Amino acid sequence: MGAAHVPVLLEEVANSLVSGNDKLFIDATVGGGGHSSYLLGKYPGLNMIGLDMDDDALAIARDRLKGFEGRVMLIRGNFKDLREVLGSVDVLSFDTILFDLGFSTFQMGGGRGFSFNDDTFLDMRMDDRQPLTAYDVVNSYGYEALKKVITEYGEDYRAARIARAIMEERRKRPISTAKELSTIVLKAIKKTGRVHPATKTFQAIRIEVNGELDNIRSGLADAIDMVHSTGRIGVISFHSLEDRIVKEMFRMSSLLNVITKKPIRPGRPEILANPRARSAKLRVAEKK
Ligand SMILES: C[S@@+](CC[C@H](N)C(=O)[O-])C[C@H]1O[C@@H](n2cnc3c(N)ncnc32)[C@H](O)[C@@H]1O
Known part of the structure; x- marks a missing residue:
């Protein structure tokens, strides 16, 4: 914990x-x-x-x-x-x-996939009895659905680029950890300022997972x-x-x-x- x-x-x-x-x-x-x-x-x-x-x-x-x-x-x-x-x-x-x-x-520091550096399962559920995890969102949503989540819940204007990068990477193998996801986002968009480029994507997926x-x-x-x-x-x-x-x-x-x-x-x-x-x-x- x-x-x-x-x-x-x-x-x-x-x-x-x-x-x-x-x-x-x-x-x-x-x-x-x-x-x-x-x-x-x-x-x-x-x-x-x-x-x-x-x-x-x-x-x-x-x-x-x-x-x-x-x-x-x-x-x-x-x-x-x-x-x-x-x-x-x-x-x-x-x-x-x-x-x-x-x-x-x-929760952020608990190795539950909320944090960019978590090398554990991409979970993000606050309630572990619910079925949908961040892994499911990232690995099974189609391009349009992913882009919509990142646009609406992350308010990130780079949503299309991020969704494309996720689709491309998961064709090779499933994206299983938060660290893998944040690395993909970091590669897809340039780092500007002090805020981690995956901040909005993580917020968006967390909102989607937990409704x-x-x-x-x-x-x-x-x-x-x-x-x-x-x-x-x-x-x-x-x-x-x-x-x-x-x-x-x-x-x-x-x-x-x-x-x-x-x-x-x-x-x-x-x-x-x-x-x-x-x-x-x-x-x-x-x-x-
Ligand atoms: C910001 S923390 C609350 C901290 C608390 N006020 C304190 O002083 O320690 C938010 C908490 O709300 C819980 N939570 C978030 N959404 C919830 C929901 N829809 N129903 C019940 N609990 C929820 C989270 O699991 C988390 O423990």
């Missing part, structure tokens, strides 16, 4: 999302339990239910939250099925919910329905595709007042201490 996950915008979440009167907080992406442990510590009257579709994440969260026994319930599940997952433990409503989107540091954008649409729709009146929904996103969906769903819902007209961003000290925070945006809305 890789490095520990540092939660982003901790104080901002605690101050803009949760109030001292809240009884039930849903952490839709409990991950390493960073946000949850902070909130449980700060608000003694708060109970929480934490969801994650990654069993490794839940094991870390369980350990991190063991000091709050009796106030914590952890469930393996996908927040896209929020209503069903919470319904399975007879929860029909709650005071507040946080979605801290994307993946954790320990990330559909998960957000479905999970947020359930959250908007289920949260109590005056309860709050907070979403931390890490790229524009996610943020656009959140912004639009908040704006379009007649059930919500948007609290953050502009998203809350981390300050410079946080970015210096945790570079992953650089692209984080927190949006908060309150149920009418």
